[in-house]
Amino acid sequence: KVLSIRDIPGVNPAIADKLEAAGYSSAWTVVVARVDELAEKTGIPPTVLQKVIENARRALGITFKTAREVKLxxxxxxxxxxxxxxxxxxxxxxxxxxxxxxxxxxxxxxxxxxxxxxxxxxxxxxxxxxxxxxxxxxxxxxxxxxxxxxxxxxxxxxxxxxxxxxxxxxxxxxxxxxxxxxxxxxxxxxxxxxxxxxxxxxxxxxxxxxxxxxxxxxxxxxxxxxxxxxxxxxxxxxxxxxxxxxxxxxxxxxxxxxxxxxxxxxxxxxxxxxxxxxxxxxxxxxxxxxxxxxxxxxxxxxxxxxxxxxx
Ligand code: ADP
Ligand code: MG
Known part of the structure; x- marks a missing residue:
């Protein structure tokens, strides 16, 4: 049920190692973090992080919802x-x-x-x-x-x-x-x-x-x-x-x-x-x-x- 950093498409082991070392182990921790804070803590370039976050969002299904879905x-x-x-x-x-x-x-x-x-x-x-x-x-x-x-x-x-x-x-x-x-x-x-x-x-x-x-x-x-x-x-x-x-x-x-x-x-x-x-x-x-x-x-x-x- 928990999507790990390594399950995010396009995240290579070197990037995953850096994220984990900085305490980001699940896809959720990355999605809710700010790019500047991630960059500061991991040393990964912001452009790379932006891509990681986008892929994590997609993998977790974070996207537009209809009003009816909001109701549900x-x-x-x-x-x-x-x-x-x-x-x-x-x-x-x-x-x-x-x-x-x-x-x-x-x-x-x-x-x-x-x-x-x-x-x-x-x-x-x-x-x-x-x-x-x-x-x-x-x-x-x-x-x-x-x-x-x-x-x-x-x-x-x-x-x-x-x-x-x-x-x-x-x-x-x-x-x-x-x-x-x-x-x-x-x-x-x-x-x-x-x-x-x-x-x-x-x-x-x-x-x-x-x-x-x-x-x-x-x-x-x-x-x-x-x-x-x-x-x-x-x-x-x-x-x-x-x-x-x-x-x-x-x-x-x-x-x-x-x-x-x-x-x-x-x-x-x-x-x-x-x-x-x-x-x-x-x-x-x-x-x-x-x-x-x-x-x-x-x-x-x-x-x-x-x-x-x-x-
Ligand atoms: P706050 O966190 O708002 O400072 P508490 O939740 O610690 O307050 O509440 C403390 C009060 O809870 C005590 O003054 C007492 O009235 C009540 N209380 C604490 N332990 C017991 C107990 N074993 N039996 C009955 N009342 C208790
Ligand atoms: Mg108290």
Whole structure:
């Protein structure tokens, strides 16, 4: 199912060696890369790369689609249950494939718990709200807990060890590492039945490495490129991509930072679904969909229990 670099017509072994050495092993990784970035990393002349990319596109069948084909692809979108009926209803049935869903909110609002829950739920069969698939969990803050996965699996009557075997975990140590992990997923995802990719949190390294207003433009540019990379991943393989973004309770502290000025989310220029999470009394949390013309306005209340996300 995965078309390798060597399967692209017209790619000789010398070119394939250079591409592979630079980390481009499947046809998809080449198709979604930019010529200048490929040339820089491989030393292959841009004119040659242009030809490779064209051939890869053709081999992968990337071409015009009719409107009806677009419709059929839309119908192909699948949903993963969050574990809460009320949150699922707010989302029009659950977390969608072929798109990025951003959960943003302050510390303790439940972002990481939802990521854990979705990594378990994606493994459920379709009749129980899953995709019978596996999950990739990219952790930038070190807040992943296998104990939570175990408890959530038990809560659903699933075999905990089996559920944990189906979650591929990686800690990302800086923003470059984070970007390169996602690059590699263009090969890893189709080979391993992955239907959900989590990045918790998508913003923390970028915020730490590009602090303050003087780095804002650069940070936003790098973050946008990363989000587009994730968007292409979601579309290419019909998988769900879920990212989190921690925002402060008092946006006025960050006066002048447009990421909070527009309501705290960073996905303003990327298509996707944005959900704001807030703490309520006790284990109650409130979710609100932000700027989603296709979803009704409103809020959902859910709870976080030992067994996971529930109504
Ligand atoms: P965020 O990622 O938004 O900072 P989390 O997803 O880590 O927040 O949510 C932390 C909250 O989840 C805790 O404050 C607690 O209310 C709840 N929580 C975490 N573990 C458990 C558990 N084992 N049982 C019940 N609730 C839990
Ligand atoms: Mg968290």
């Amino acid at each position: 692809e839309r119908l192909n979108i699948k949903k993963i249950t969050t574990g809460s009926k009320s949150l699922d209803d707010l989302l029009g049935g659950g977390i969608e494939t072929k798109t990025i869903t951003e959960f943003y909110g302050e510390y303790g609002s439940g972002k990481t718990q939802i990521c854990h829950q979705l990594s378990v739920n994606v493994q459920l069969p379709p009749e129980r709200g899953g995709l019978s698939g596996k999950a990739v969990y990219v952790d930038t803050e070190g807040t992943f807990r296998w104990e939570r996965i175990e408890a959530m699996a038990r809560g659903l009557g699933l075999e905990p060890d089996q559920v944990m075997d189906n979650i591929f975990y990686m800690r990302a140590y800086n923003s470059d590492h984070q970007v390169s992990i996602i690059d590699d997923l263009f090969t890893f995802v189709p080979k391993n039945d992955v239907r959900l990719v989590v990045v918790d949190s998508v913003t923390s390294h970028f915020r730490a490495e590009f602090p303050g207003r003087e780095h804002l433009a650069e940070r936003q540019q790098k973050l946008n490129a990363h989000l587009h990379q994730l968007m292409r991943l979601a579309e290419a393989f019909n998988i769900a991509v879920v990212v989190t973004n921690q925002v402060m309770a008092r946006p006025d502290v960050f006066y002048g930072d447009p990421t909070t000025a527009v309501g705290g989310h960073v996905l303003a220029h990327t298509p996707g679904v944005r959900i704001q999470l807030r703490r309520s009394k006790g284990n109650k949390r409130i979710a609100r969909v932000v700027d989603a013309p296709h979803l009704p306005e409103g809020e959902a209340v859910f709870i976080i229990t030992e067994e996971g996300i529930r109504d």
